Amino acid sequence: MPGRLGRGRPFWWHGKFKGCGYKITAGRDAIIEVLSKADKHLSAEDIYLKVHSVYPGVGLTTVYRTLEILVNVGLVYKFDFGDGRARYELSQDEEGEDHHHHLICKKCNRVIDYSDFIEEEAELLNKTEKGLSKKYNFEITGHLIQFYGLCEKCANRK
């Protein structure tokens, strides 16, 4: 079979993946590889195209299936930026957590990562989560914060 991927050294995420009972495969390696090299928020098809160009043996279905697992395991975040397709992003890299939030331009759909104000936000989030947990008996495990508006370019040429 063409496009077989030789297995490399154990990667940082193999532990968590195996720990959840999943097998490490060439396709999955390639998908995470693409995600960790990505500089923007990729759709399933984006990932498929990149992976497929190097390993034609990996199909779109596998990309979707793998992403679902990665999201469930917590290695990947799945976002809806409003353009009709889901976007995926590694929740951490080799160095560790890299939590951030997003600014989304409603005009051109550009997405800006920011983590500048996370500190203060985290503080309030913590407080809010505590209050909500108690009041609604709700076990909070995560949050989503996005700001919408107009990016520099779109605000100018309006």
Next chain:
Amino acid sequence: MPGRLGRGRPFWWHGKFKGCGYKITAGRDAIIEVLSKADKHLSAEDIYLKVHSVYPGVGLTTVYRTLEILVNVGLVYKFDFGDGRARYELSQDEEGEDHHHHLICKKCNRVIDYSDFIEEEAELLNKTEKGLSKKYNFEITGHLIQFYGLCEKCANRK
């Protein structure tokens, strides 16, 4: 034609609607009516079924089209709670603003509205928005905050 909707008195939202150059029609009246009476977060089809049962002359396409306008005008919020269909909610009612955020159960998809902690959140949001606006030259017009986790029932029977 059966199911014609007699136009009632001018409604509170007609002003904003007309102001944006849109026409007031029976279908649009009915759609807002359903939204304002709704106690939960309705999908386009939910709305269609309710409207259609009273005014069979209103089609699903019109529901989608009207919702899009309402969202653009700012009278309705469109949410993605992760179950594959968009959910809609009036951004305000006759009394005025009714801004709140959501708790979403990842197991059963139940959605809880909360506005208890909005005050404090608003304060921080304001601060954050100011900072972000300046740093990224981004004109912020809105935000989305959602907490994910397990609702009382789902947390117990796990």
Next chain:
DNA sequence: ATATAAATGGAAATGGTTATCATTACTATT
């Protein structure tokens, strides 16, 4: 009442995501 542009509904198309299923690749055990 008339004119004009906007709104409408039904049917068909779209397109991202899932389900199916026969085949293949891991992994542990002999």
Next chain:
DNA sequence: AATAGTAATGATAACCATTTCCATTTATAT
């Protein structure tokens, strides 16, 4: 190294919420 059992895979078809099309109707200003 061969075997068995199970998980993973890819190609294709199905799914289904949302859009597009287009001929017809309607709202609104004159």
